Amino acid sequence: MLDTTYNVETPEGIDLRAQAAGPVPRVLAYAVDVFYRTLILAALGIALAFADRAGMGIWLLCSFLLEWFYPVFFEVMRGGQTPGKKAFGLMVVNDNLTPVSWGASLLRNLLRFADFLPFAYATGVISMTLSRHFQRLGDFAAGTMVVYRQAEKTATSLPEIAPLAPPRGLQLQDQQALISLAERHEALSEARQRELANLLEPITGKKDGAALDYLRSVGNWLLGK
Amino acid sequence: MKQIDFENRYRDGWEQLEQWLKSGDTDGTAALDLPAAYRGLCQQLAVAKERQYTNQLIDRLNQLVMAAHHRVYQQQTLRRNTWLWYLLAGFPQAVRAQMRTVLLATALFLLPALVLGIGSYHNDALIYSVMAPDQVLQFESMYDPRNRVLGRERGSDSDLMMFGFYIKNNIGIAFRTFAGGLLFGLGSIFFLVFNGLVLGAVFGHITRVGFVTTFYPFVIGHGAFELTAIVLAGAAGLRLGQSLVDPGRLRRRVALRLASVEAMKIMYGTFLMLVIAAFLEAFWSSSTALPIALKLGVGALLWLLVIAYFALAGRGAPRPDGAAHPENRGAA
Numbered sequence: 001m002l003d004t005t006y007n008v009e010t011p012e013g014i015d016l017r018a019q020a021a022g023p024v025p026r027v028l029a030y031a032v033d034v035f036y037r038t039l040i041l042a043a044l045g046i047a048l049a050f051a052d053r054a055g056m057g058i059w060l061l062c063s064f065l066l067e068w069f070y071p072v073f074f075e076v077m078r079g080g081q082t083p084g085k086k087a088f089g090l091m092v093v094n095d096n097l098t099p100v101s102w103g104a105s106l107l108r109n110l111l112r113f114a115d116f117l118p119f120a121y122a123t124g125v126i127s128m129t130l131s132r133h134f135q136r137l138g139d140f141a142a143g144t145m146v147v148y149r150q151a152e153k154t155a156t157s158l159p160e161i162a163p164l165a166p167p168r169g170l171q172l173q174d175q176q177a178l179i180s181l182a183e184r185h186e187a188l189s190e191a192r193q194r195e196l197a198n199l200l201e202p203i204t205g206k207k208d209g210a211a212l213d214y215l216r217s218v219g220n221w222l223l224g225k
Numbered sequence: 226m227k228q229i230d231f232e233n234r235y236r237d238g239w240e241q242l243e244q245w246l247k248s249g250d251t252d253g254t255a256a257l258d259l260p261a262a263y264r265g266l267c268q269q270l271a272v273a274k275e276r277q278y279t280n281q282l283i284d285r286l287n288q289l290v291m292a293a294h295h296r297v298y299q300q301q302t303l304r305r306n307t308w309l310w311y312l313l314a315g316f317p318q319a320v321r322a323q324m325r326t327v328l329l330a331t332a333l334f335l336l337p338a339l340v341l342g343i344g345s346y347h348n349d350a351l352i353y354s355v356m357a358p359d360q361v362l363q364f365e366s367m368y369d370p371r372n373r374v375l376g377r378e379r380g381s382d383s384d385l386m387m388f389g390f391y392i393k394n395n396i397g398i399a400f401r402t403f404a405g406g407l408l409f410g411l412g413s414i415f416f417l418v419f420n421g422l423v424l425g426a427v428f429g430h431i432t433r434v435g436f437v438t439t440f441y442p443f444v445i446g447h448g449a450f451e452l453t454a455i456v457l458a459g460a461a462g463l464r465l466g467q468s469l470v471d472p473g474r475l476r477r478r479v480a481l482r483l484a485s486v487e488a489m490k491i492m493y494g495t496f497l498m499l500v501i502a503a504f505l506e507a508f509w510s511s512s513t514a515l516p517i518a519l520k521l522g523v524g525a526l527l528w529l530l531v532i533a534y535f536a537l538a539g540r541g542a543p544r545p546d547g548a549a550h551p552e553n554r555g556a557a
Contacts, residue, residue, distance in 0.1 A: 010267070010294060012263075012264060012267040013267070013271065014267045014270055014271060014290055016287070016290065016291055016294060017287060018291075053383035053385070053386040054383070054385040054386060056383075056386045056389065057383070057384075057385035057386035057387065057388050057389035057390070058385065058389060059389065060386070060389030060390050060392065060393045061388070061389040061392055061393070063393060064389070064392050064393035064396065064397065067393075067397070068396075068397075068400060096298075097291065097294070097295075098294070098295060098298045098299060099295050099299055103489055106489070106492075107485055107489055110400055110403060110404055110492065111403075111404045111407055112404070113400065113401045113404035113405070114404040114405060114406075114407035114408055114412065117405075117408065117412070123408075137407050138407075140478055140481055140482075141407065141465065141481050141482065141485040142485065143482050150284075150288055172277065176277065176279075179228075179279055180279060180280070183279055183281055222227075223227060223228050223229050223279075224226075224227020224228055224229035224230050224231075225229055
């Protein structure tokens with residue numbers, strides 16, 4: 001299937017699911033990181049200017065650390081997210097979807113240079129585009145990948161309406177459709193929900209508000225309210 | 226069981242777990258049996274999927290399972306004494322385990338150096354084939370015995386600056402030499418040969434010009450660490466390249482994963498050696514106050530030390546705890 005879903009089966013027999021992140025958000029996230037790094041270096045340069053040559057030494061040291069270890073620090077200490085990745089909701093994980101470890105993070109960032117060659121991350125982007133889970137060469141060697149961090153979902157409320165038993169012989173699919181209609185009563189516009197409810201007019205014999213209320217009641221009942 | 230009943234039955238447990246995951250286990254207030262809670266949660270997710278409860282519930286449970294899974298299976302890489310063991314035995318053992326690759330890297334570095342070294346000793350013009358004229362001039366002025374200061378033209382206050390420079394430049398080169406190995410070894414070969422050529426040319430040329438008394442005391446000390454480290458970084462890179470060129474009976478991806486575990490064992494130590502080298506180069510090699518004989522003596526001692534370390538350290542030493550080295554992840 002043409003899909004970015006990545007599944008890992010755990011020893012408990014559960015499939016963990018994640019969405020692999022493609023080249024575009026990753027390149028953008030990298031650009032954000034480069035921006036932050038440049039900013040830090042510029043600020044350091046100004047702050048260390050008074051220290052003359054010793055300041056220059058410290059600045060060179062910092063620029064070395066930023067170049068090679070900035071991503072490592074954030075990936076390991078901040079849950080797989082550099083500031084750039086955080087801005088785009090991405091995170092680095094091991095390919096068994098566990099948090100990335102020191103060794104793996106170091107390796108994938110040391111090998112960044114190979115992905116950079118011959119210029120502007122050409123190798124890395126080609127490798128990402130060709131591989132199944134958008135991995136650059138460093139990801140392959142380190143056994144890591146970049147996935148979307150799922151947003152925290154807030155619990156949804158059900159419509160305030162008395163539950164009503166459905167007619168007999170309602171198929172599983174129909175039940176699920178009614179349940180999700182009830183669950184999504186806040187996400188869809190009222191007009192769209194009525195429109196959907198009207199599609200069932202030949203069966204329910206109701207229109208507009210009444211039809212929607214009826215379907216919601218049945219949905220509530222099916223959910224066990 | 227209807228979905229809402231199911232939710233009501235287990236909600237407390239989920240919220241407790243969520244709370245625990247957020248706060249972390251740093252404060253002992255919210256004691257929780259994580260494995261048990263996690264297994265229970267997995268079972269509930271499986272049941273929810275089997276009963277085809279709504280996507281919202283399944284997504285929520287899936288997220289919770291994932292967060293708990295991270296906690297249960299997180300890899301604790303930094304155990305006590307691991308670093309000490311690595312320094313005393315693990316690093317030289319890893320290098321010896323890749324002896325053939327290390328020898329190949331040494332040859333790739335030394336042969337070009339030897340050829341161009343001898344060449345530019347006998348031929349004045351040869352150095353210009355690898356370096357620009359103003360660079361050559363710069364080198365000559367650096368090691369001119371009439372100079373009061375060695376190394377780059379500088380006052381002693383700027384040792385720190387040169388330290389920063391050596392760290393950024395030399396370690397950057399070593400890291401690139403390693404990373405280049407990922408391109409079927411070609412990058413590592415290029416950096417090894419190129420650095421060998423430049424090194425040989427400079428040695429030959431400076432010797433020819435006759436700045437021996439300044440040049441050799443300067444390079445011998447940190448050279449023991451720096452040159453060895455560059456060769457080791459190249460060897461680690463070649464190991465990566467070898468796994469891609471000749472993966473044996475494994476798939477290339479798997480071979481690369483295994484090889485990178487081996488390579489990283491070398492790279493940690495290489496990084497450390499380069500830091501030592503930068504330190505020596507900035508604060509020791511450049512000193513003009515020390516007599517030449519002392520610098521040569523200490524330099525020779527350092528070379529002996531490095532060679533003895535790789536030849537002897539950790540021979541016959543078993544693992545401290547018998548467990549797999551933490552960097553072995555992926556090798557299982």
